[in-house]
Each structure stands twice: as C-alpha cells, then as structure tokens.
Amino acid sequence: MSVEIFYDDDADLSVIQGRKVAVIGYGSQGHAHALSLRDSGVDVRVGLPEGSKSRPKAEEQGLRVVTPAEAAAEADVIMILAPDTAQRSIYTESIEPSLTEGKALFFGHGLNIRYELITPPSNVDVAMVAPKGPGHLVRRQYVDGKGVPCLIAVEQDASGGAQALALSYAKAIGGTRAGVIKTTFKEETETDLFGEQAVLCGGASALVQTGFEVLTEAGYAPEVAYFECLHELKLIVDLMYEGGIARMRYSVSDTAEYGDYTRGPRVINDQVKAEMKRILGEIQSGEFARELVAEDDAGRPNFQKFREQGAHHPIEETGRQLRGMMSWVDRPLTDTA
C-alpha cells in the first residue's frame, strides 16, 4: 500500500490566505498554528473564553482574541485546538450555532469525529491537519525554517475544495516543508492513540522509569542511572531520527549492538506485543475513548492522581538537579518558538 505525500510545491498558500481562520484554544498546538498562520500571511483570530489564562499570552504575542463563539461566527475556517475532551461542548455551545453552509471545520486530531462525539452538518467541509509532533516543536521548527510532518484527512468535502484547503493550511504551519501524508480520520485517530500510548509516551516513559528503578534499586547512583536511561535516550533517538535504527547501530559499539540484538527482544517480548495488541483493540473498539470521556466527565480523579505520582517519581528530582548544570538542555518550551 502506498500513501500520497505532498510537499511545498503541491500546496497553494493563497487558498488559506483567502479565508478567515479561527483557532480555538491557545495551548500546545493552538499557539503554534495561530502564530505560524499569522506569519504566513493568514487572517487569524484566536477563540478563548473570557476568563481564559491563555488570553494575555495570545494578546501579548500580537494576536486578536475573541470568544470562541465570536471567532467561529467571524471565520469561515474553524480549527478546534482545545483539549479533545473539551471539544464536544465547545462545538455545541460556540461553533454549531454559526456553522453555516460553505464553512470548514478543522481538527488537529480525529478523536471527536472518529468516535462520533461531534457530528457536523453535511453542508460544511470537515478536515484534519494533524502535526506528528508536539505543538511547541511545530512552532520551533517553523521559526527555524523547517517543519513537522503532518497528516491531512477529509471527512466531508461539501465545497469540493477541502483537500486543497487542508494542504494550504498545512503549508502555512510548515508541514509541507517536511511532508504531508493523506489519511483518514479513522487511521489518524487509531494510530495516533496507539503511538502515544504504547510507544511514544506510555511505552517510552515506562521503559525509562523501569530502567532507572532497576539500576537504583540495585544500588547504583541515581545520577548515573539518569544519564544512562533518560538523558542518553535522546542522543540515541536522534541517530534513529536521522538515519533509522541502522544508523544508531552503526554509531554505537559492537558490544552495544550485540546486546541490542540479544537482550532487546527479552525486554520487549511476545507478552509486550500481545499487550500492545490489546491496547490497539481497546482503541479500535472505542473502549479507550469511552473511558477517557467518562474520566473527564467525572472531574479527572484518576488523571490527577497519575499526574501527581509521575511528578514525584525519583527520576524527576535527579533530572532537575542534573539539567540545572546543563544550560543548553533546559530550554523552556516558550510559546513563540
């Protein structure tokens, strides 16, 4: 199966420059999209509730901020970049009333459409521009003249121009500099959730914390364990990012490479693969989405507890002290670049 990949020459920036865009939310993705759209010559306004903590930040950064309902009424492309769990009520209260024929509703992730938490009218375009990276790096890469790859998808093409519009939007935030792949809401949602749960966030965090625990419980210095299991991981992943696993294996010692082949599969073994398949099954069946929505509706009691536990893991204190000695590492996630 081959995919369609689009680059800068395949996208026409003037399409999005000819529209009025509302970015709802000014967090990780919202600030990156709004600032880069503006810097790409797009007429953009940010939609935030009156008491939102993000309002001063967006205004200081030179953006016009109105309420989500005002932004949605003014604009003809509405990109929802508030937390996934908040999107249903934002849609019902602030977007749906002014979502008239000819407008476009955009998403940065497909969860609310895939699990039918939002059902837009059939006379509007519904599309997605989903960066494959954290929002602060989406902005940093754009400012540096680079880009984070994006996925685009079209759920409804009422205008006949939804794909060109999504590609144009992706170009305005730097996505087509790196490559934009055409997919579906279903594929983006299921692979994104799987990736963040099993590999990128859940899998990687658990691997790092468990490696740190094994070394420190065996009496090794936490500082040594931190460098070994967390700090160096970035340097190893940088090599994978640049040239695949093969380049990493070329650069490490033969000793490390032999240990990789013989010990890696004992850590990530058939049991882990079976668990990954169960996790994918929960995503495909909608079980995970139902759990997420119920957790949010209940006021996030477990989420808060997990956050606390994670923040108090001994690796965090060790890391804080060590990073304090490396000024070039502790680079704040600013909201401008």
Ligand SMILES: NC(=O)C1=CN([C@@H]2O[C@H](COP(=O)(O)OP(=O)(O)OC[C@H]3O[C@@H](n4cnc5c(N)ncnc54)[C@H](OP(=O)(O)O)[C@@H]3O)[C@@H](O)[C@H]2O)C=CC1
């Ligand atoms: N984080 C990421 O890097 C990625 C996220 N995505 C997707 O992008 C979307 C946004 O995610 P993310 O950037 O993490 O979101 P954030 O959690 O960073 O969004 C927080 C922002 O949303 C605002 N907000 C909260 N509630 C409302 C509301 N009712 N109305 C308007 N604004 C509101 C917050 O305002 P306040 O400051 O007042 O709380 C804040 O500005 C999601 O669909 C996510 O899956 C996709 C790829 C990567």
Ligand SMILES: CC[C@](O)(C(C)=O)C(=O)O
């Ligand atoms: C990996 C997490 C992510 O999917 C992302 C940054 O792409 C997210 O939802 O934040």
Ligand SMILES: [Mg+2]
């Ligand atoms: Mg993602």
Ligand SMILES: [Mg+2]
């Ligand atoms: Mg995600």
